[in-house]
Amino acid sequence: MTEATNSVTNPATxxxxxxxxNTVTNTAANxxxxxxxxxxxxxxxxxxxxxxxxxPILPRLLEEVTHGDNVAPYIxxxxxxxxxxxxxxxxxxxxxxxRLGRRPVLLISLAGAAINYLVMAFxxxxxxxxxxxxxxxxxxxxxxxxMAYITDISxxxxxxxxxxxxxxxxxAGFIIGPILGGVxxxxxxxxxxxxxxxxxxxxxLMAYFVLPExxxxxxxxxxxxxxxxxxxxxxxxxxxxxxPVTVVFxxxxxxxxxxxxxxxxxxxxxxxWNGLWIGLSLGTYGLCQALxxxxxxxxxxxxxxxxxxxxxxxxxxxxxxxxxxxxxxxxMVFAVMPVFVMGGVGIPALQSLASRMVDESRQGQFxxxxxxxxxxxxxxxxxxxxxxxxxxxxxxxxxIWLTVVVVYAIAVPLVLSLRFRSAA
Numbered sequence: 001m002t003e004a005t006n007s008v009t010n011p012a013t014x015x016x017x018x019x020x021x022n023t024v025t026n027t028a029a030n031x032x033x034x035x036x037x038x039x040x041x042x043x044x045x046x047x048x049x050x051x052x053x054x055x056p057i058l059p060r061l062l063e064e065v066t067h068g069d070n071v072a073p074y075i076x077x078x079x080x081x082x083x084x085x086x087x088x089x090x091x092x093x094x095x096x097x098x099r100l101g102r103r104p105v106l107l108i109s110l111a112g113a114a115i116n117y118l119v120m121a122f123x124x125x126x127x128x129x130x131x132x133x134x135x136x137x138x139x140x141x142x143x144x145x146x147m148a149y150i151t152d153i154s155x156x157x158x159x160x161x162x163x164x165x166x167x168x169x170x171x172a173g174f175i176i177g178p179i180l181g182g183v184x185x186x187x188x189x190x191x192x193x194x195x196x197x198x199x200x201x202x203x204x205l206m207a208y209f210v211l212p213e214x215x216x217x218x219x220x221x222x223x224x225x226x227x228x229x230x231x232x233x234x235x236x237x238x239x240x241x242x243x244p245v246t247v248v249f250x251x252x253x254x255x256x257x258x259x260x261x262x263x264x265x266x267x268x269x270x271x272x273w274n275g276l277w278i279g280l281s282l283g284t285y286g287l288c289q290a291l292x293x294x295x296x297x298x299x300x301x302x303x304x305x306x307x308x309x310x311x312x313x314x315x316x317x318x319x320x321x322x323x324x325x326x327x328x329x330x331x332m333v334f335a336v337m338p339v340f341v342m343g344g345v346g347i348p349a350l351q352s353l354a355s356r357m358v359d360e361s362r363q364g365q366f367x368x369x370x371x372x373x374x375x376x377x378x379x380x381x382x383x384x385x386x387x388x389x390x391x392x393x394x395x396x397x398x399x400i401w402l403t404v405v406v407v408y409a410i411a412v413p414l415v416l417s418l419r420f421r422s423a424a
Contacts, residue, residue, distance in 0.1 A: 037153070040146050049176050051174075055177075057189055065123075072386050076386025078133050080379045081137065083257075103211055109139045110139070110203055147163075150163065163297075166348075167348055168290045168293040171292075175283045175290060177283075178280075185275045186274065246373050247373075250374065250376065251407065258401075260382070263282060267330075293344045293348060309346045310415050314346075316343050320343070323336040325399060388403050
């Protein structure tokens with residue numbers, strides 16, 4: 001009787017027409033969300049391609065413009081400069097995206113990326129290369145805006161999966177970027193930059209015509225204090241439960257910088273790899289990372305929990321690094337690549353957790369702060385690891401990978417002390 005009464009008094013609730021309308025509405029919303037995510041992931045993939053394509057050719061490019069053989073310090077400086085610009089502009093772009101909207105900030109960043117690659121494609125002197133990397137660092141600060149965009153359009157129960165896809169796409173960029181850089185670089189050192197400029201220009205056009213705004217801009221007046229990259233860090237330290245998560249991001253980012261800084265030099269010194277083999281090895285690394293972060297984070301967190309997932313990633317990475325440190329033949333590097341699969345499973349879970357620890361209206365600011373912390377580590381990492389490689393290069397180049405293991409070992413107690421709970 002109750003069910004019959006409800007059917008009569010609330011006909012719209014159970015109406016087939018209403019159900020069909022809801023289905024159509026949900027389908028349209030899902031299609032719009034899929035289109036938006038496709039553009040965002042394309043932008044992130046191109047960022048990774050741009051970062052990765054320079055790795056195989058950077059030593060030779062620096063030798064050409066500096067007319068010297070010892071280019072390790074220049075590699076550290078160029079990588080650190082890129083990160084300095086990220087550190088300065090990531091929170092600014094994040095705050096601007098909260099006030100003006102995600103879409104205009106992303107469009108400006110994509111346009112800047114295309115311009116940067118054109119500059120580097122025709123730079124005849126070192127200072128012009130440095131200028132190009134500075135512009136690249138500034139425009140790559142759109143990573144924080146892209147993550148905020150994903151947060152805007154994703155329900156909480158889908159964020160871990162989509163952040164995993166975010167990192168998987170970034171990993172896929174590291175498959176394409178180094179291989180593209182290695183292959184094209186063997187024909188001409190400047191060709192990879194021309195290709196990257198064309199790809200970024202195409203993505204800019206796609207974003208302009210397809211990407212909708214993900215949230216209503218606040219239109220609040222921007223406080224000039226937001227332009228200080230150190231000021232947002234006060235906000236993190238004022239919320240003490242966010243400090244450990246931020247520090248973990250810092251450590252993971254710092255260790256991640258060793259690959260871009262030292263891989264090409266190490267591959268050439270130990271195995272006499274040319275640009276193609278350096279690109280293939282980095283591409284294989286990116287493939288393993290992409291597969292891991294696309295398929296493993298969800299099941300890993302369910303099975304091991306957040307802390308266990310992060311520690312499992314540490315263990316897999318350290319095991320692979322030890323093998324690489326003692327490798328005498330190039331095939332050993334490729335054989336150990338699948339072990340790197342475990343290295344990235346904890347990051348998406350950490351990102352999903354962090355996104356739930358602040359109010360929705362401040363997601364852009366928080367993601368910008370995290371990006372700044374990561375960028376700060378990316379300043380320290382290249383300078384530190386390039387210096388260490390310069391020290392160990394003549395005696396044992398592979399020792400550089402053991403220094404990364406030491407950093408992970410220092411981070412383990414911090415991970416064990418993490419308490420995953422939402423901010424008040």
